[in-house]
Amino acid sequence: MSPEIPFGDLRREYQALGAMLDGAIKRVLESGWFILGSETSAFEEEWARYLGAKHAIGVGNGTDAIRIALEACGVRPGDEVVTTPLTAVPTVTAVCMLGAVPRFADVSPSTGLIDPSALSRVVSRGTRAIVPVHLYGNMCDMPAIMEIARGIGAAVVEDCAQAHGATYGAAKAGTFGLAGCYSFYPSKNLGAYGDGGAVVCDNDEVASRCRMLRNYGQRARYEHLAAGVNSRLDEIQAAILRAKLPYLDQWNARRTAIARCYDAAISGDSVRPLARSDGGVCHLYVLACRDRAGLQAHLAARGIATQVHYPRPVHLQPAFAWLGLSPGSYPVAEELADSVLSLPMHPFLREDEVTQVAEALAEYCQRNR
Template sequence: MQIPFVDLQAQYQSLKDELDTAVLTVMRQCNFILGKEVSDFEQAFADYVGARHCVGVASGLDALKLALEAFGIGPGDEVIVPAHTFIASALAVSAVGARPVLVEVDEASFNLDPARIEAAITPRTKAIMPVHLYGQPADMAPILDIARQHNLRVIEDASQAHGARYRGQRVGTFGDAGCFSFYPGKNLGAYGDAGGLVTNDAGLAEKVRFLRNYGQEVKYKHVVKGYNLRLDTLQAAVLGVKLRHLDTWNARRAAHAAAYTHALEGVGDLQLPRVVTGDHVFHLYVIRTQRRDALQTHLNQRGIATVIHYPVPMHLQAAYADLGYGRGAFPITERLSDEILSLPMYAELTAEQQDYVIQAVKDFFA
């Protein structure tokens, strides 16, 4: 049996008529730039997460970058970022000329450890960027307390946590802004790059709208120096269809995660994901084992696709050698990079496919 890591073909087939109709409508209207589908999706997504505003942009990285820029964060400033995350979180900080200051993560949740934040704050610190990694909410209450005490912005990277809740509230709505990626493989994914920023701050939303569209207040009237970072109308049409199914998909992911956990508890030296804070939407199902590389090879030989998120810690990437961190700077992050493995996880995963994956993992440790 061949088990893909993510099966976008299966998802497309389940929504083919809806998606084809939405895309063909855009094609017939030929309104490809900031068409009605963009504003419709922005309103629908804002309503879904419980925010007053959503601004569609070209990617999750762009959402983070524009949030930072709109808040006036730039050269000479510092932004606190978890050490274990996808590099885009830090790249957004670098893109505005600020410095990402990495902070170790909590070993149970893999998210930013609130107990370590204050030690990293300096007079140059302007914001904290918690990441809701793998679909598990970061522990927002203590993070927000620290931010208030030090007058810092909070910009949530919710790129992997569409629909996740912390204390009953959707992530992305706790801080000053919440940033989402709609990369195709995400719980809510477009058919190309796409992103969005949500906020309750009308002024921030307006400024990001200007920045994403050449700094224009109206056409050919440029009030700030902006960019071309708009959400494509075709992608908005796709997202509008998929958003209606997101809660159902997330429920299926949670059921798949529960099945994995029930079947693999106590197998070998496996450490399974723990739901530590809020409602985990399981963008990824990430296991840990000291025999990670051998297990991945074994599963590949059985036709099972897996991914390591992320094999090289950010502080050891050549791109961030200038930050001056060396091996040993973040021991938890380094252990995670050596031990984590993501198993197949998508809403359309069948019971037969999941049973095959589970048996293959058990066979390895047997």
């Protein structure tokens, strides 16, 4: 039986915006142009303007965005790229797609974000790039990370897949490093109705290389300067994203309001919300739990779905056994992977549903002080 309150429900978004989205799709179908056309160009301009970046380059998905950005920034096979072990595997998949070698720096116990002090101990003059992940909608300490990168001459490529609209000070995610990478997977704060992604940057040369690499390495038709890949944001997805973009700030504000309701329900020490950065956008609402299975069962019994982001850090995934890392290599990330639990979080949750989740959470906290 489906839970009363599912973890996410994209049908509600379509019910709210259906006529507009139908019109956007119809516009593309009637144009007869489906790849690298006017919708993609317009979205690239609008997304860059929203972020305060000079360039946005639409690609097929967020994983390709990181892979293409790394190559455009000079990363080559065998180069070392440092990132976090507490992330979705695609962050590291992108590094490996390029033939580069991932290394990890542990995370902060309060936020789950890459810890600059741990990062400074891991990087070296041999580090070609650093990929900070703005996890759960919260931004990493970018000034500290940029200082570390400058000290060793490494490029910074931000993974912004969960941080659409997030800010650090006055600057948005993706605008600190040499490039920023976005995913528009349907469940993101700004999501397509299929896969999609983008690289954003201010550097003209990096932008030019990204545009070339996404399209078989072509500078002009049938003139290939690199092997490249086939990774292009299609016109239908671009049109959908254009329709949704004006609502992003409103949706992010709603997420923040929901998070505050959940915060107010917590007491005692059986659970704690991971600290959110100023300017965060609450892509996920994540708790660190003394007894994750107990809280998950308590909520499930009350019809509330939950998920775990993420149950196993990347370095302990079988796919990366070749790195030779064992349990205990990154103890903070491993401890969080054993304890985190995500509650329902999307802007179309009804007030009664938010109240139901908050009351169930409060009840659990009272029983497990």
